[in-house]
Amino acid sequence: MKYVIVQGDGMADHPQHKLSGKTPLEAAKTPNMDTIASAGSLGRVNTIPPGLPPGSAVGNMSLMGLNPERYYTGRAPLEARGLGVDVEENDIAFRCNLVKFSKSGNRKTMKDYSGGNPTRREAESYVKLLDENIGGNEFRFYQGVSYRNLLLWKGGRTKVDYEDIHLTPPHDITGEPIEESLPRGAGSDLLRGIQEQAEKVLCKHGNSGNGIWLWGQGIGPEVPTLKERYGLGGTVISAVDLVKGLGIYSGLISAEVEGANGNIDTNYEGKVDAAKDSLTDGSLVFLHIEAPDEASHKGNLELKLEAIERIDQRILGPLIKHLESNNQGALLLVTDHITGLESGTHERGSVPFAIFRTSTKNENIDRSFSERCSNETGINFPRGYELIDFFLSEG
Ligand SMILES: [Zn+2]
Structure with a gap:
């Protein structure tokens, strides 16, 4: 059959x-x-x-x-496997969306969870910028398809319990202020910091309004x-x-x-x-x-x-x-x-x-x-x- x-x-x-x-x-x-x-x-x-x-x-x-x-055990480790990235025993993988924000008054809102659907080339340049400026031994960025990219936290499980990290899918908050939906729980200061840094890096290189959004975290199943x-x-x-x-x-x-x-x-x-x-x-x-x-x-x-x-x-x-x-x-x-x-x-x-x-x-x-x-x-x-x-x- x-x-x-x-x-x-x-x-x-x-x-x-x-x-x-x-x-x-x-x-x-x-x-x-x-x-x-x-x-x-x-x-x-x-x-x-x-x-x-x-x-x-x-x-x-x-x-x-x-x-x-x-x-x-989370969606990001499945995506990592699809990209050929190994999620080792102590690693935590995150989906890293390229997104677009807009300002409404002094509040920032999620304008586009798909970052304007960047081409392969555009996404490549963004992910490269992120990895060069924020990445290192502990955090690594990987290019996926268009806005769907990956962040790997090497050894993250030795520092936080991945089940205590609380993140929100960006497509759930389209048009809404992001403040309430920023990372919470374990490792949240670090993860918020990475998102903020990413926005600065992208802005500095002429991509104002662009940023990243982390979610879908997990370990290898x-x-x-x-x-x-x-x-x-x-x-x-x-x-x-x-x-x-x-x-x-x-x-x-x-x-x-x-x-x-x-x-x-x-x-x-x-x-x-x-x-x-x-x-x-x-x-x-x-x-x-x-x-x-x-x-x-x-x-x-x-x-x-x-x-x-x-x-x-x-x-x-x-x-x-x-x-x-x-x-x-x-x-x-x-x-x-x-x-x-x-x-x-x-x-x-x-x-x-x-x-x-x-x-x-x-x-x-x-x-x-x-x-x-x-x-x-x-x-x-x-x-x-x-x-x-x-x-x-x-x-
Ligand atoms: Zn589906």
Whole structure:
């Protein structure tokens, strides 16, 4: 068997007034998603256990079949792995966003959690400046993709308990004053100091209004591989270091796809080609598309619909065709969490999934891949990490 998981990040949402009460998944034109939902199993999965932060790290961990309550140690170490950076036993890793601030009166607010989406070149120059001026033996900056960069605190665990550091995701405070959300708890003076210094360094080099924001801290996790759990090897295909890293921790190989950028204009065909190339018998491909999540964070309904439609046309269409021509495949279509257009952030709550198997197909069922339809089948995985057992064992 060949197994493909297609994860459209943050696709799930609430009914929208502008869509006459439909959700983006309901309103978008998605013939391929609807084929999967009709011909296969449709249901709901809760990827975010209570008490853990709703977001891609916990959500994708569940989808990889790992219980986040047991294995989640923060998102930054997963991203570090995706970047090829080793997080050693005593290290603490932090996501280091390039951000933009604005002044409102004498208060500083979070203008853009994505720092104006710097190009690779721009991000490279910023990270270099930060590492040269602030970095050293103890703190090291690493370039990731665009605004998503990394700070490693070497030996940080010998100084603070990483669980007592309290940081806020910057996309949760867009347009809000930053004062209340600055680092708190263990090491907070040091971390606030680094953020302040970074702003000065960037400003001094002609980038006024730019700064960094630290969050997503954690230590390197120890997780069992898919090979150990299911005897499966395979490939992870994503533009996002977090998902790559999680895949690599799970024993998958990360395929580099040129032009994969985490945005709406990512290289869809390149991702499908990479999936086809690496799909051999007894392997699994985890294919991730970031665009719907980004559109939701920006509150952009049109862009979210477009992102969902592109996944349908340019990823699912060709992949279904490919699996059908081989007649020995299964595809799990899913999303890692709700990202609300209205809230602009990740939310708790179960999300739709659908499983399509070339071997067993329903006939005369007509339903759509949506929050509403998935609620009506009665199939539900409250512990999201158990969904993969169902996917890999049936058929
Ligand atoms: Zn996500």
